[in-house]
Amino acid sequence: MRQEPAPLTRHLRVRQERGHTVLEFRGEIDLAAAAEIAPHLDRETGRPAARVVLDLSPIEFFDCSGLRLLYRARGRVLDRHGSVLLVCSHPLTLRVLRITGLSRLLPPHPTLDAALEQPQVTPRP
Template sequence: MRPEPPPPTRHLRVREERGHVVLEFRGEIDIAAAAEIAPALDRVTGRSGVRVVIDLRPVEFFDCSGLRLLYRARSRVLERGGRLHLVCTHPLTLRVFRVTGLSRLLPPHSTPAEALEQSEAASGSL
């Protein structure tokens, strides 16, 4: 039996796609949004071998609270033998990722399809 995806919130939509959990962050990701997203993110990233794509394309603002969510998600997924891919196209957010070094740990993709293809190629699923 598959675990139920977390219910959507104002700042998070969750869906399954091609064996991956796609987490779409939405709107302004600040300390209040991070508090709303964290429980759902922890449920998803707590699964063994989970394959996750975090899509930031609908994000309008992203602060250090969002960075903490991404670092935490990455650590939890890797500890459990999973994979995490990031989708981001916003120039200011990409700049923050470069400055903080996150782009080296989670190279951003332009689209969810691109992230899914890379993940499947890495796991030999293509």
């Protein structure tokens, strides 16, 4: 039986899956949650050539504070020549991602398996 690691915070769980660091956001991601998540997110996205998956599957609510976290994580990973994938199937969050244009920068995958099956993309210089 596989044991899940304890969450770093009540809003973030980090685990390794198929060579990727999966950052699983949980519950309501608002200003307070973002402040709680940010230091952990920065630590995980600050590694050279990191392979990161931002998993929004367990979220219940996601506001502009969450969008800032995603954008920041993406920039930090790509600046260090890593790769970043997004998992999201929540209809309202998908709509916000589309409206803001973030879905063009981080195309959402419907499941973690779908994201991890993607071929590795060469990161930007």
